[in-house]
Each structure stands twice: as C-alpha cells, then as structure tokens.
Amino acid sequence: xxxxxxxxxxxxxxxxxxxxxxxxxxxxxxxxxxxxxxxxxxxxxxxxxxxxxxxxxxxxxxxxxxxxxxxxxxxxxxxxxxxxxxxxxxxxxxxxxxxxxxxxxxxxxxxxxxxxxxxxxxxxxxxxxxxxxxxxxxxxxxxxxxxxxxxxxxxxxxxxxxxxxxxxxxxxxxxxxxxxxxxxxxxxxxxxxxxxxxxxxxxxxxxxxxxxxxxxxxxxxxxxxxxxxxxxxxxxxxxxxxxxxxxxxxxxxxxxxxxxxxxxxxxxxxxxxxxxxxxxxxxxxxxxxxxxxxxxxxxxxxxxxxxxxxxxxxxxxxxxxxxxxxxxxxxxxxxxxxxxxxxxxxxxxxxxxxxxxxxxxxxxxxxxxxxxxxxxxxxxxxxxxxxxxxxxxxxxxxxxxxxxxxxxxxxxxxxxxxxxxxxxxxxxxxxxxxxxxxxxxxxxxxxxxxxxxxxxxxxxxxxxxxxxxxxxxxxxxxxxxxxxxxxxxxxxxxxxxxxxxxxxxxxxxxxxxxxxxxxxxxxxxxxxxxxxxxxxxxxxxxxxxxxxxxxxxxxxxxxxxxxxxxxxxxxxxxxxxxxxxxxxxxxxxxxxxxxxxxxxxxxxxxxxxxxxxxxxxxxxxxxxxxxxxxxxxxxxxxxxx
Ligand code: SPV
Ligand code: MN
Numbered sequence: 178x179x180x181x182x183x184x185x186x187x188x189x190x191x192x193x194x195x196x197x198x199x200x201x202x203x204x205x206x207x208x209x210x211x212x213x214x215x216x217x218x219x220x221x222x223x224x225x226x227x228x229x230x231x232x233x234x235x236x237x238x239x240x241x242x243x244x245x246x247x248x249x250x251x252x253x254x255x256x257x258x259x260x261x262x263x264x265x266x267x268x269x270x271x272x273x274x275x276x277x278x279x280x281x282x283x284x285x286x287x288x289x290x291x292x293x294x295x296x297x298x299x300x301x302x303x304x305x306x307x308x309x310x311x312x313x314x315x316x317x318x319x320x321x322x323x324x325x326x327x328x329x330x331x332x333x334x335x336x337x338x339x340x341x342x343x344x345x346x347x348x349x350x351x352x353x354x355x356x357x358x359x360x361x362x363x364x365x366x367x368x369x370x371x372x373x374x375x376x377x378x379x380x381x382x383x384x385x386x387x388x389x390x391x392x393x394x395x396x397x398x399x400x401x402x403x404x405x406x407x408x409x410x411x412x413x414x415x416x417x418x419x420x421x422x423x424x425x426x427x428x429x430x431x432x433x434x435x436x437x438x439x440x441x442x443x444x445x446x447x448x449x450x451x452x453x454x455x456x457x458x459x460x461x462x463x464x465x466x467x468x469x470x471x472x473x474x475x476x477x478x479x480x481x482x483x484x485x486x487x488x489x490x491x492x493x494x495x496x497x498x499x500x501x502x503x504x505x506x507x508x509x510x511x512x513x514x515x516x517x518x519x520x521x522x523x524x525x526x527x528x529x530x531x532x533x534x535x536x537x538x539x540x541x542x543x544x545x546x547x548x549x550x551x552x553x554x555x556x557x558x559x560x561x562x563x564x565x566x567x568x569x570x571x572x573x574x575x576x577x578x579x580x581x582x583x584x585x586x587x588x589x590x591x592x593x594x595x596x597x598x599x600x601x602x603x604x605x606x607x608x609x610x611x612x613x614x615x616x617x618x619x620x621x622x623x624x625x626x627x628x629x630x631x632x633x634x635x636x637x638x639x640x641x642x643x644x645x646x647x648x649x650x651x652x653x654x655x656x657x658x659x660x661x662x663x664x665x666x667x668x669x670x671x672x673x674x675x676x677x678x679x680x681x682x683x684x685x686x687x688x689x690x691x692x693x694x695x696x697x698x699x700x701x702x703x704x705x706x707x708x709x710x711x712x713x714x715x716x717x718x719x720x721x722x723x724x725x726x727x728x729x730x731x732x733x734x735x736x737x738x739x740x741x742x743x744x745x746x747x748x749x750x751x752x753x754x755x756x757x758x759x760x761x762x763x764x765x766x767x768x769x770x771x772x773x774x775x776x777x778x779x780x781x782x783x784x785x786x787x788x789x790x791x792x793x794x795x796x797x798x799x800x801x802x803x804x805x806x807x808x809x810x811x812x813x814x815x816x817x818x
Pocket of ligand 2: 465
C-alpha cells in the first residue's frame with residue numbers, strides 16, 4: 178500500500194532500494210542488483226512490504242539453492258519423506274484439491290469484457306480485495322523468491338518469470354517443473370518482459386502426518402492482472418491454483434500470444450516414430466483427466482511435453498515447445514500394465530513429490546487403483562484414515578483423491594525426446610483434439626483441412642467433467658481446444674487466432690480428433706486404453722501421405738485394412754471387422770445433436786464468434802443430413818472394407 182502511494186508521487190526508487198536493503202541479506206541484495214531491470218526490484222519490494230514475511234531468500238539457479246528449497250519443504254512440514262529415496266508426500270487441504278474456477282478471476286478495467294464464459298472482477302475492486310487479503314499474510318513465514326523460464330532458455334519462445342511464494346512446496350514443485358531462470362534474467366536485463374507471481378498459502382493448520390495445509394479456504398483467491406502481467410494467489414496450496422508458471426502463467430501467455438500472433442495451447446507435444454527412423458511431431462489438446470499425459474507417455478514414442486505448448490510460425494513452419502520441463506500428472510489408476518513408463522518413473526528412487534495419497538506407517542504411498550492390497554489405515558489429505566471413513570458430507574473418503582498427483586522432472590523418463598530443450602522447438606506435423614465423449618465421435622478421424630479441424634474438432638470440443646476442477650462430475654461441458662478454463666481473451670478472438678495461424682504458415686499441420694471414451698449402447702467402452710498407440714501410428718502415416726482414408730461427413734476415417742495391419746504390428750492383436758464397424762460407424766443422430774448444441778453455444782454465449790464458425794458448422798450439418806438419408810449405405814460401406 179505504502180509503495181503504490183510512493184509510486185504516484187514518483188519517489189519510489191529510493192523507497193524500493195530501502196526496503197530491499199532492510200529486508201534482504203547482503204548476498205541476496207547483490208543477487209537482485211545483478212539483474213539489470215528496475216521493474217524486477219520494484220515488484221519484489223512491493224510484495225515484501227505488503228506480505229511482510231519473517232524472512233526472505235533469493236534463489237539463483239544453483240544446485241545448492243535447489244537443495245535449499247527441497248529441505249525447506251520438509252522443515253516447514255509441507256512435505257513428509259516417504260520410504261523410497263527422493264520421494265515425499267504433500268497434502269492439500271481436504272477442500273483444496275482442485276482448481277477453483279469460481280474464485281479465479283481476471284481483473285478488468287471499467288469497460289473491459291472477455292465475454293460471458295470468462296470470470297472477471299473490476300480491476301480496482303479486485304486489486305483492493307486481494308491486497309487487503311495479502312496484507313501481512315506471510316506473517317511468520319519465509320518468502321522464497323525464485324526465477325524461472327517458460328519454454329527453453331535463450332530461445333524465441335523464452336518468457337522469464339519471477340515467483341514470490343511462502344510455500345516451499347510450490348517453490349520445490351517449480352524446481353521440478355520448470356527451467357531455472359535467474360541466468361535468463363541476467364541475459365535479458367532491461368529487455369525482459371517477464372511474468373510475475375505472488376502466492377501465499379496463508380495461515381496454516383495441521384492435517385494428516387502433521388503436515389500443514391491452508392486454513393482460510395474461504396479467502397482463497399486467484400486474481401490475474403493482464404495489464405501488469407501479475408498473478409495473485411492466496412489461501413490455497415493445490416498446484417493448479419498456486420504453481421505460478423503452470424495455469425496462472427498460461428492465462429498471461431494466451432493474452433500475450435494473441436497480441437503477437439502466436440499460440441499458447443493446453444497441449445502435449447510428442448514424437449511418433451515411423452518407418453526408417455522417421456519421427457513426426459504432434460501436439461494434442463485434451464481437457465484435464467482425458468488422457469493427455471498417458472498419450473504423451475505412450476509406449477514406443479517420445480515425449481516432449483504433456484500439458485502446455487507454445488506454437489510459433491518460424492520461417493513459415495509451425496514449431497512448438499514444451500513450456501515446462503517436468504510433469505504434474507494424475508496418479509489414480511496408474512499400474513505397470515497400462516502405464517509402464519509412468520509406473521517405472523514413480524516407483525523408483527528419484528526426486529518426486531506425491532500429493533494427496535494414503536501414507537502407511539511404514540512410509541509407503543498408496544493410490545486408488547495401485548496394484549496390491551489397499552491398506553486398512555494410514556494418513557491422507559483427510560487426516561487419519563481408515564477403510565470406510567466418511568467425510569462431513571457423509572461421502573466415503575477414498576485412500577487417495579481422484580486428482581491426486583505426482584510431480585517429477587522429465588529427465589526421470591526413459592522416453593524423453595532428444596529435442597526437448599531445442600530453442601527452436603520441434604516442427605509440428607499434426608494436431609490432435611480429444612475429449613471425454615461416450616457416444617458421438619469415432620475413435621480417430623482427420624479433418625478435411627485446417628478450418629474444418631479447428632472449428633468442428635477444436636472449437637467443438639466437449640467433455641464430460643472430471644475431478645480436476647471442483648464441482649459435479651460427468652456433465653457434458655463445452656471446452657474449446659480444452660483451453661476454456663485458461664482463456665484470457667474472448668473465445669471468438671481465440672478461435673480467430675487459431676484460424677489465422679494456420680493460414681499464415683506454409684503448410685498447416687493436419688488436424689485429428691480422437692475419442693478414447695466411446696461406449697456401445699450397453700455402456701461398455703469400445704476400446705482398450707492401449708488402442709491409442711494404433712491411432713497415433715495411423716496419424717503418422719497420414720501426415721506422411723502413406724495411408725488412404727475414407728471420407729465421411731465428419732472427416733476422414735481409417736480404412737479397416739490399415740488398422741488391421743497396425744493392430745497386428747503395434748499390439749500383436751487381431752482386429753476384427755466387427756469391432757471396426759462398431760467403432761467407426763458414424764453416429765449421425767448424435768453428431769447432428771452435437772452440432773445443434775455447439776451452434777447454440779456459439780449463438781448464445783460467444784458474441785464475437787467468427788462467421789467462419791457458422792459457415793463450417795453449416796457445411797457439416799448439410800453433409801450429415803445428406804448422409805442420414807442414406808444411412809444404410811454408410812453402414813454397408815464400412816462393413817465391406
Ligand atoms: C489440469 O487440470 O489441466 C492440469 C493440472 O494440468 S492443473 O495444474 O490443476 O491445471
Ligand atoms: Mn493441464
């Protein structure tokens with residue numbers, strides 16, 4: 178507060194230096210002064226002054242500093258050691274287990290409007306509220322000041338970031354998930370257009386194992402200021418609300434990308450191996466808990482990233498980087514048969530933070546669906562736990578939360594792609610969109626062209642809700658490009674940016690849609706988890722023009738003969754024609770119903786929808802209606818192949 182006043186009267190430089198000198202050790206002060214960027218100093222001084230921590234430490238990329246954070250997380254009782262070397266458990270409060278969409282808001286100046294789907298609050302009002310909440314919020318805590326880089330360092334994609342947090346768990350997570358960025362700040366100096374994050378877990382209370390969790394959940398707020406590239410997060414610990422560089426930075430990056438003509442996407446990046454050592458790169462957007470990480474880590478292929486990608490037009494080519502360098506993945510159900518790569522990574526000694534799982538008294542962790550017998554008792558995010566425990570609402574408390582996670586550096590994986598840190602990223606040949614869809618889309622299809630893919634796949638994505646956000650599960654929700662939760666620009670503008678991007682590169686990537694969740698009329702899944710390996714190989718052939726396809730009203734689908742061969746090669750399985758027909762018959766009434774829903778959403782809820790959306794959806798409707806007349810023929814046609 179004091180500083181914003183001083184700001185106005187223009188004497189702030191002296192005041193900034195005074196605060197930093199008073200509150201930092203000599204060596205920390207020196208570390209900051211080596212960064213030739215007064216805006217870094219001002220931001221840090223302002224929030225030291227406001228949040229008023231007991232002590233402050235400035236980190237600068239070194240191994241020793243990274244170790245310091247790791248130790249602080251144990252010392253502060255934010256993480257407890259497990260029996261396997263390097264493994265720790267962190268708990269988030271029982272009611273702090275997912276992204277809080279309701280309390281995540283953009284601070285918008287008077288007259289600002291991001292459309293009806295995006296949560297906002299008046300900027301002055303929001304700033305006042307969050308500054309009030311954050312006044313003295315770090316009382317008794319240590320403030321960790323850390324520098325990171327989004328995207329590879331020293332690259333056209335790099336965005337330096339400064340994180341202020343009183344949570345050593347958040348700082349530790351960021352050490353695992355991101356590239357260190359102090360050197361990047363030194364390199365970019367006054368030119369650094371950096372993102373800023375200030376987080377406090379607020380007052381703490383004891384949970385299971387004596388670990389500490391945020392107490393004042395009613396004062397949980399995540400406020401994003403696009404004007405100054407600052408994100409505020411208070412009274413929460415869950416990673417999606419607190420790890421600044423993850424979904425908080427993503428919102429700032431979407432806004433910046435929109436102004437500069439590149440894309441920030443909720444996408445995996447992976448290499449798919451073809452014949453003769455050929456590797457083709459794909460990006461893939463899936464809503465949370467819909468198979469994004471498991472696709473990125475599929476056996477036989479290589480991973481560049483599993484969650485967030487930046488895409489740029491570099492010399493006419495679509496190039497993508499993984500913004501991160503670690504994984505914050507969902508642990509539920511991970512087992513050695515379905516997920517051998519993830520299983521190996523999380524069951525061997527390495528630096529891994531587990532969250533919100535059961536810990537037994539011999540220091541082992543158990544998650545829902547882990548092979549072996551479920552322990553009878555232990556401690557988890559609900560406190561002491563025993564089989565059959567009920568919560569305040571009378572619901573059974575499972576050993577782990579559905580959104581329980583693991584966090585590790587990607588270098589623990591055996592299938593890491595060699596280009597992960599390439600400053601120019603990888604060249605993208607294909608983009609995949611997928612959601613949780615029980616009854617409409619076929620397991621894999623390819624768009625006719627860029628606009629068809631962006632509009633009828635990406636912008637038409639719906640997904641049945643999961644435990645990654647607070648609220649009811651299993652409800653079909655519109656989620657364009659799986660990015661709706663993170664959009665910081667109006668939806669129509671975002672779709673237009675995607676359409677424009679493809680028109681500006683020499684040869685836009687092929688666009689595909691997948692559906693891992695298709696069921697038959699009895700409600701049985703029509704595919705195995707591992708079938709995605711076959712779909713990826715088919716896409717790899719398509720982008721290299723090595724497979725024909727069947728044209729249907731909703732896109733190109735694979736030919737039976739190609740899938741039969743691929744199932745044999747990849748999964749050593751006989752793929753029956755009967756299965757093919759069940760999986761790939763175009764469900765015309767469901768597709769028409771979906772079109773209707775999507776068109777209505779764009780009419781009612783996206784005031785700035787580009788005309789092209791309606792044009793392309795209209796063409797799709799016409800094709801589907803024509804096919805409806807000849808439904809019998811389509812079934813026969815598929816059956817014959
Ligand atoms: C997601 O929910 O999409 C995640 C985890 O990747 S979170 O950090 O919560 O966003
Ligand atoms: Mn995600």
